[in-house]
Amino acid sequence: MSQLYKWIFEEGKNEDVHKTILTSQTGSYSLDDIRQEVNKYCSLLTQLGPVQRKRVAFMIPYASSFLSLLLAVNRLGAVAVPISPFLRSEDLSRLLEFINPHVILTIRQHQNFQFFNAVSQWAHGTGEETIIYDSVKGDHWKATVVAGMPKPVESEPVDIIACTSGSTGVPKGVMVDFNFIQFGDAALSAALSLSASDKVLGIVPFSGLFGLCLMVVSIKKRLHFVATESFHFPDIIRLLHTHPVNKLVTSPSLFRSLYLLAKKPVLEPLELIGLAGERITADYIEAVRPIDHCRIISIYGLTEIGGVMFSKNDVRQGMDWELVPGVEAAIVNAPDKREIGELVVKTPNGFLGYYQRPDLTQEAYRDGWFYTGDVARMTESGAIEIVGRKKEMIKKGGQQVIPGEIESLLASHPSIFAAAVVGIPHPIFGEQIVAFVVPKEHVSDTNLYSFCRERLASYKVPDHIFTIDEIPVSQGKADKVKLQQLATKRIAARE
Known part of the structure; x- marks a missing residue:
């Protein structure tokens, strides 16, 4: 633990710590700004005692605060549990009950939802000790200690528990360690050809593992990462006006909406668009075909395994997948070589299993292969074709x-x-x-x-x-x- 923090802040490295590396709707930040904010959160988190191996959950809609808190939690040897600030009472309560964090940092309210009230109500109903820090804007924090029995700490070394809630109706916690971030670095660098001269916009939730990894890898490479804190398209378009980028990473549906709403000059600086999270269909390709000034690629992956393959060429020229170095893929349970089966992959990443669900871990992870739940077939040329989700069949x-x-x-x-x-x-x-x-x-x-x-x-x-x-x-x-x-x-x- 604490490897992520050390990886970002390399000791003795000679660099310009005042260069802007992160921009969002709330401001621009240098490496030095992030380091100072990390120190502030470390002091805050330890004022009521050590947090090593404790689960620290946080619901922060601000990019710089989110990143700094993630690194502070890692530096202190605690387990980071990022939670989406877009959840509401039912999903949030269900997720908190499942993860049962020792410490929670939350914005007091966001988009007219009273987060502190919901968190406080949950904590008082557990009968266990929970420390809640709340803030109006993520700058000044107030501590509330809900008395109760002590909670056991994590016995195994886990860096991050990424929570999913809503799309299946049942919360899941994906446990990963620092190796997951390192694998994400290799995968994103290969897919997006990242360099320090890039300016990258991520229209992805940074509370999810993909968005988190994209942000952290971008900061590590000292490129200029532009993070959207709002999925309101006028806000995103204004951000693009003031901070033109040459690379964009988002989902196909979000980009399609952006493309329809934004004026052409806003998108002209783009050299590469990376699409992830959804299958790209033939009609989608036709819809984006007029964008002729930049490449559009697709990145395939799942929360548990990260990005494992990407399209070698522009998706408008056909979907020809290339595996990230170190990844193997196969199709199993297909009645015939060219029939559909389930896509399985083997990666060197740091997926440690599902939190408190060894049954799900054993079901998904067998003999080193991760069963993706995606239905796929092998074409005559030997290429992989993703057809859909097994669970949605x-x-x-x-x-x-x-x-x-x-x-x-x-x-x-x-x-x-x-x-x-x-x-x-x-x-x-x-x-x-x-x-x-x-x-x-x-x-x-x-x-x-x-x-x-x-x-x-x-x-x-x-x-x-x-x-x-x-x-x-x-x-x-x-x-x-x-x-x-x-x-x-x-x-x-x-x-």
Whole structure:
């Protein structure tokens, strides 16, 4: 532990510590600014006793404070538990109950949600000692000690527990160590060709492992990293106006929205766009084809394993994956060599398992191979083709239906902007297919059903198609739990 802190602040290195290395909506910061803030957080965290091997959770929407707190927790030998500041009461309480942190640092309120009240209410209900630090703007902190029985500390060396909540409805904690960050350095450097002269914008949640890793690796390389603290597009566009960047990393859906809303001059300085977190479909490629002044690549990975492969060429020239050095990949449980199976990968990264879930760890990690849960096939040329998520596969009347195939088709309709497909229970067929579409213009259900029937096998045609203003998102991806709940309500209303 504390390796991450030492890695960032190399002792004896001769460099300009006043060079700007981090910019966000709240300001610009040098390496010296970050170091001073780390020292401040170290003093704060130890004023009520040592925190070594204790779980320190933090909900901070400000990039510099988030980074400094992460490094301070690591320097003190504690376990960092970054939590998204976009969670709300139910998800937040469920996640806190699962992780049960010893120390919590939280903004008092954010986007009209009273974080301190929610955290305090949870802590008082545990019967265990919890220390809460709260702040209005992340500068001045107030300590509250909730009395109770002491909590056991972590027995195994863990640097970070990354929490997921919302997209599956059940919290998971992904445990990683410093090796994960080092592997992320190799993966991102290979995919994005990072150098100290780059100026990189990350439109990704830095509370998630991918965004966290992107920020930390960028700071390590002493390039200028621009972090968005808001996913409100006018804020992002203003940030791009004042801080032009040559590289951008985000999800396909977020970039598509940015591309539609931003004026061309804002995007002109871009040389490379790295897209991660979602599958890139044929209709998406057509939508971004007019962007002819820069390369667009795709990065494939998961929270547990980081980025493990990236497209060698521009995605508009075809998806030709290249494995990150040190990574192996295979497709298992495929009935035939060219049929679909599950993608498994072997990496040298620092994934240590799921927090308090050895059963999930054993299920996902077997004989050194990580079972991704992604459905893929091997093409005739030997290339890997990602088809969809195994867990999202719909089983209707004994047939397996991949939602991504229907989503891609619907999104290719000239009147449709975006689509998402889910399966919900059906008393006879096991599951039924429900599609949600965001229209560009008015289009009738009859038109969409006919469009699908002409192009899909009959069992793949959606049983229901609903219009929606926007696709709900969780952790940067379509929130299929919410869509399943909405589908159930709308079908009940129809009946």
